[in-house]
Structures are given as C-alpha cells and as structure tokens.
Amino acid sequence: MKTIATIIEREFVTRVRRRAFWLGTLLGPALVFGLMLFGVWAGEQAQEDVKVLVVDQSGLITRLEPRLGTWVPTNPTCFPERTHLAYRFSPEPLSDSAFLASDFDLMVQFDDAILQHAKAMMYYQRSPAVVTSGQISRDLSEAIERFRVKEEAALEYAAYKRLKTNVNLVGQDIETKDGGALGRGAIGFVFSLFLFLQLLIYGMHVMRGVIEEKSNRIVEVVISAVRPAELLAGKVIGIGLVGLTQFLLFSALGFVTTWLGGWALEAGGWLTLPGAAENPELAALTPDFGTWLASRAELSFLLDVNWGLMISATILFYAAGFALFASMFAAVGAMVEQESDAQYLMLPVMVPLMASYLIAVFAIQNPEGWLSIVASWIPFTAPVLMLVRLPLGVPWWEVLLSWLGVVATAWGVILLAGRIYRTGILMYGKKPTLKEIWRWVRIS
Amino acid sequence: MVRMASGAAVEVRAAHKSFSGHVALHAVDLTVAKGTIHGLLGPNGAGKTTLIRMLAGITSPDSGRIGFFGEAFQRKHIADIGYLPEERGLYKSMRVGEQALYLARLRGMDRKEAAIRLKTWFERLDVDGWWNREVADLSKGMAQKVQFITTVLHAPKLLILDEPLSGFDPINATRIIEAIQYLRKEQGTTVLLSTHDMSSVEELCDAVTMIHQGRVVLDGQVPTLRRQASENRLLVTFGGPAMAFTNALGFDADLIEVSGDSQNGLSKASLALKPGVTVPDWLRGLSAVVPIHACEPWQPSMRDLFLHAVDGPKANPS
Secondary structure (H helix, E strand, C coil), rough: HHHHHHHHHHHHHHHHCHHHHHHHHHHHHHHHHHHHHHHHHHHHCCCEEEEEEECCCCCEEEEEECCEEEEEECCCCHCCCCCEEEEEECCCCCCCHHHCCCCCCEEEEEEEHHHHHHCCEEECCCCCCCCHHHHHHHHHHHHHHHHHHHHHCCCHHHHHHCCCCCCCCCCECCCECCCCCHHHHHHHHHHHHHHHHHHHHHHHHHHHHHHHHHHHHHHCHHHCCCCCHHHHHHHHHHHHHHHHHHHHHHHHHHHHHHHHHHHHHHHCCCCCCCCCCHHHHHHCCCCCHHHHHCCCCCCCCHHHHHHHHHHHHHHHHHHHHHHHHHHHHHHHHCCCCCCCHHEEEEEEHHHHHHHEEEEEEEECCCCCCCCHHHCCCCCCCHHHHHHHHHHHCCHHHHHHHHHHHHHHHHHHHHHHHHHHHHCCCCCCCCCCCCCHHHHHHHHH | CCCCCCCEEEEEEEEEEECCEEEEEEEEEEEEECCCCCEECCCCCHHHHHHHHHHHHCCCCCEEEEEEEEEEECHHHHHHHHEEECCCCCCCCCCCHHHHHHHHHHHHCCCHHHHHHHHHHHCCCCCCCCCCCCCCHCCCCHHHHHHHHHHCCCCCEEEEEEEECCCCHHHHHHHHHHHHHHHHHHHHEEEEECCCCCCHHHHHHHHHEEECCEEEEEEEEHHHHHHHHHEEEEEHHHHCCCCHHHHHCCCCCEEEEEEEEEEEEEEEEEECCCCCCCCHHHHHHHHHHHCCEEEEECCCCCHHHHHHHCCCCCCCCC
C-alpha cells in the first residue's frame, strides 16, 4: 500500500507541477469560450459585401421612380440598406454575359408566380453565405407579404403583424412538473463533454506513461521493487487524480467566475427585469443576480440544475470510467515501444469513447430517446451518456445500476489488461500479434 | 517452506523456463556463495537475462527451486535484492535527487534515511552537485552512476548487476569496480555479475557460471577453472610454415589456435598435449622436424575459456 501511495504521488506531482497543466486548467475554459466567441465573430466577418439585383418581372413590389429614373421598392422599409447587403432593382433580367460583366454578385428573379409557389430564382457566380441568402429571403418575404396583405386581404400591415402568431412549445414533464428540460439537457452535455475529454486526455496520459517507462527501460528497475499490478494501479490512480483535480478546478473556476460576474452586474446596476422598458415600477427595481436569472426564460434553468448532484455524479462516473478506459490504454501502451505503433491498437479503446461522444451529441436533441437511454446502460458508453440524461431526472436506482455496471466491467477489464500489461512491459522487439497477446492473457 | 543448504546466498536447482515453445533455461543449477562476487557468463541469448529476472523476482521458473540465504525464495526477499538490469533508464522529466529518492522509497526506505545515504553515495561516485539537475541533462555515464547508486542504496544482501560497466569510460569503470569491491568488503554484499567484459571477470569474480543455449557449460572458482584449463596446455613459438608444424604434431597433441607473426617469420601455437605424453620427449621429436624457438606452459584467459566453452560446449574443459 505504501509503495502504491509513493507511485501515486509521483504520477500526480510530476504532472500537476507542469506549467502545461495549469495553462490547460486556467486557459482551457477561457480558450473554449474564446473559440465560441471567435466563431460568432468570424461568422460575421465572413459575410462579404454583396450587391443584389432584384428582378421583379411583374412589378409586384417595385415601381419606377420618375425623378431618379430608376426602379425602387414600393415599400422601402422592406429593403433597408444593410452593412453587407446592397439592393438594386429592375424589371428586366440581365443576360448571362451581362450579369457576368456587371458588378452584381447575385441576381434574384421572380414574376407573379411567386404568389402561388413562393419561390424566386437566385443566380450567382459564387454561392452566397447562408447568412446572406437568409437575409435576402427574409427581406423578400416581407415585401411579398406586404403586397399580399394589402392586395388580397385589404388589411393594414400593422394589423396583420399583430394577428400573426408563432406558437412556441413550452415543455413540461407531466410527472415531475419540470420545465426548462432543454437548457438542462445542454448542461448535461457540457458535463459529459468534460468527462469525455478527461477520459480521453488522461487515458492517453496513462498510455504515454506506460510507453515512456517501457522505452526508457526504467520499468524493469521499478518492477524489481514493486509488483506490476502495484505500478499499474499507482499510475492509473495518480493520473486519474490529476484529471479529477482539473475537473474540480474547472468547476470551482466556473462558480467563482459566475459569482463574480453576477456580483459585478449587480453592483453596476446593469440588471433589469424583463418588461422594465414598458413598466416604470419594474424599472425602479434593481434585482439581485439570482432574481434576475430566474426572470430570464433562457437562463432560469441554471437555477434548476442540481449542481451538487451533477458534480458528484461526474466524479463517480469519472472514477469508474477512468478505471475502465485507463487500464485499456495501459494495456495498449504495454504492447508497443513507441506511440506511433499504438495507432491501430488504440481502436478498441477509441471506438466506445468516440461513440459515447457522438451519441451524446445526438442526445442533446433527444435526451430521452431510446438510443441515449440504452447507451447510458452499456458500461462502455454509460459514463458519458448518464451525465447527459442526469439533469433531466433519472431514477436513482437506474443511475446506481448503471454505475455498478461500469464498476463491474472496469474490474473485469482491469484483470484482463493487467495480464497484458504484466507481460507486455518486458517484451521488446517485434510487435506482438493478436494471438500472442491472447497467450499473454491466458498464461500469466 | 523448503529449507535449502545454508552457506549459499543463491541456490538455483534444476530451473526450467520456456517461452512459447522456446526453451530459455534447461535444468539450470547455480550456487552463489555468500559474500562472493560471482560471474554469470554466456553469449547473447544464452538465457542469462531470463535467469537474472527469476532471481530478481520478476519472473518465476516453470519448474525447479530457488533458494535465497537458506530459505525458499519468496516475494518478501526482493527487499534484500538490488537489481541493475542491462537495459536501464531513468524518468527524463524528474530531477536527479528526486528520482533517486523515489526509487529508494519504492524499495521501502523512508525519505530521510534515503536522503542521508544518497548524499554519501553521490559523493563517493562524484555525482554530488547534480541533485537538482534534470535527468535529461545527464551524460550517459552520469546517468549510469545514478542508476548504480539507486541499485545499491538500500544495502541489499544480494546485488544483481547486468553489464554494470557498459557505457563507462575506463576511469568511471574503475570507480564502479571499486564500489563493487567496497560493498563486498564492507557490507558483505553478495554480487551476481553478468557481463561480457572478461577483464572485469578476471579482476572481480571469485567464481563463474557460464550458460550457453540455456544450459550450464562451465561452473567453478576462477583460479580452479584456469588451473584445470591450463593442464597439459602449451604455447609453442616456432619458425617455418604452419602446415609443416601441424603435420609434425601427429596424434600427440590437439592444436587449439595458431597465430603467425609476419615480422620475424615466427608463429605461435597453443595446444593441448594428450595424456601420457611428456613434454621433453615430445619437444625433442618435434624440434627435429620444425625449428622451435620457445615452449612455455599456457595459462588460458577467461576469454579463452569463454570461447572454448561456447565453441565446443561438449568438450567441457573441467
């Protein structure tokens, strides 16, 4: 036991004291957040300036402005000048060669058939960004809508706007009276994503550690002092604790940042309740951060999440899942002398991990679909998937059974992987065949 | 528990080990007397590493017995063993002192005790001043010294050294040899030394065991072996063609090796006289045919014994 503690200490300390660990821990979440912001920013930047020629062959939404001698929209509010979008209008389409020679990027062409099938042709040299075509589609739709409201219903457009209704579905579980499930599904995904990353990253650490000891030839010295099983256990536990430490630091960092952010918003008086613009009484109130969160429909789920349960479940499933995957990674490491040889041997470890990630991505859409439920029972995918399901409410016995399944499987895999490890770490030279690995499992 | 004959540090009896059809050790016997330096010799692939790993407790024999200071070898005994494998390394990302402490603690030593002993050993082998350096900065010889220190630090009763001198320059090799001799003399350490370096065997070893193709082909005290091997052995310096000399030998002697010297036209032949042949009579007959310049008793070196045992394992010189 004392030697295992010594090994755990080494594995833990040599990793946690590295600058890379702290950079990853502190900058990792900042980097993820920054990347998301960058994605939004880059999406905006990607929107190039586009000149569009709108060809209204039936004169539904355009008219000739006699003073200017050009065609303009009947209702200019439909086609506002936008940062990246400039409209010109014409009743006549350009010929292909004329369009190519012109400085127009797009030509949108329609006649009165648009009133039946609501379709317009868009000609281009280079297909436009989705944002751009979406913008054009919305502008054109509004213009056609205005035309039809006026011509076909003899209605004020403002009145039509008032009548028009978009029904939103607000979900609530009939048993748990639980709303906000979708937002909490996203929280579950965030937790499962972290778990997946920790299993993968620190599982690879275990594999690299085994390969390092083997290729460094220190392993023979070490196992002349301790049993291979002790070395493996110490290594897996030590590195597992590094991943756990990082997860706890992430959580602490998340809470502290949210708390500080909330405090800053409160202190700055930037928090207003919805409807404050119309209601001076509401505007007079300066809510605290919690009240403000509760008042925002898109954020209130944050208060409904049982964070304590999520974090303790993550720790438990991480512990069992890490024992399972890290011992497999260790067995792979013991079979090879350098990491590049490990590629194809890693497949049996990577497939269940990647599968659980992919199923988790699908599970955001449908967290209570059969696929995510079944995957949260299969020991190899359960750690990641149970976390996606957990915030939506899973009976405690189901969580427990699923966890025990992971533990039992981990136990079996450790026994098997331990045998491969014990023989593999002393084998040098040619790569073992599957038949040889099977013999290691049987004889040792 | 099987009681083994006392007096021996290590007693291996009829050890057998095979790996997937290949027999690595075949009924190997090995006795290492307490407080001696015992050489384990043999060509590459002879089974030395397999035998050594068994003694270090890393593997166990398929059949046979291993005795350790009078008791049947058990897991608890590895605390009394220091093992320096042939292929050895250190963790690159750790500092020298920290790593030595770690390896000492794996051997069950507490941190304080280990630090004190490390200091002494670092000074003895000129590694002091390297305590806080990264292992990656060490030269090969320096790293080897650190490895040697971590092997002997817990004052093991049995030290198993596999090629301990490889990678050392002559100066540092001498330091290590002195350290090994110190351990035997001052701490009564028994040393099992596996090596290809025959000069160090002659310098250090009290006894040797040679294995070849998984079997013991030579075993005994070094002086005894050399004396036995030098019986009836002669080194003859002669002139003229080697062919004439070989023909003149007839059935009285077996030629072991002939080497010519082109400068003075003389050749040297080492040979073994057949039993019953007396040197003066034989020489008289030979010198009538071939010009003989000198004849002296031949003392084979460990290298000669090694080559002879490997080339003709059936013609065991003992």
